[in-house]
Amino acid sequence: MAKLITLLALIFLAWYLRNRFINTPKPERKRLVTSWLLWATVAAVVAMALTGRLHWIGGLLALSVPFLRQFGLWFMQRKLNQMDQSQPQEATPESQIDRQQALQILNLTDNPSREDIIQAHRKMMQKNHPDQGGSDYLAAMLNQAKDLLLKDLDDAG
Incomplete structure (x- = not known):
């Protein structure tokens, strides 16, 4: 009976995880998969410690890994925020950049098309957006570079 209940629980868990994966962007x-693997590892360590296949100190050490990881992420985010706040005031994005600097910021070569500029800006913003842990300063520089290059295209055309 216990085997049947365990099998049904595993089937339900597999169905739930499949649906969650499909509905995740x-x-x-x-x-999401990384998180699942981490929790599966934690469950395996707990099971091994409870059945006597792993010493309890090893189990505690293994269970501390997720907390240490989260603490490390928190610590890095705090340091990045401090660096953003200590940015010198004269290095604001309002300072004008030229076309060559704008091309370098967006990793573009000479004479990019409108689509190239927009695609490069989108790609760089996905990596450096403040909501994703990036810098406000970098995001402003990326926006300024895109605006300058698009304005140059409109003026030329």
């Missing part, structure tokens, strides 16, 4: 799926 593609950019977040990697993080």
Whole structure:
């Protein structure tokens, strides 16, 4: 009877995880699977410690890994926020950049098309947006570079 209940629980868990994976947006799926693997590892360590296959100190050490990881992420975010706040005031994005600097910021070559500029800006913003842990300063510089290059295209055309 216990085996049947365990089998039904595993089937339900597999169904739930499959539906959760399908309903998760593609950019977040990697993080979701990583989280699942971490929790599966924690469950395996707990099971091994409870059945006597792992010493309890080893179990405690293994269970501390997720907390240490979270503390490390929190600590890094705090340091990045301090660095953003200590940014010198004269290095604001309002300072004008030229076309060559704008091309370098967006990693573009000479004479990019409108689509190239927009795609490069989108790609760089996905990596450096303040909501994703990026810098406000970098996001402002990316926006300024995109605006300058698009304005140059409109003026030329």
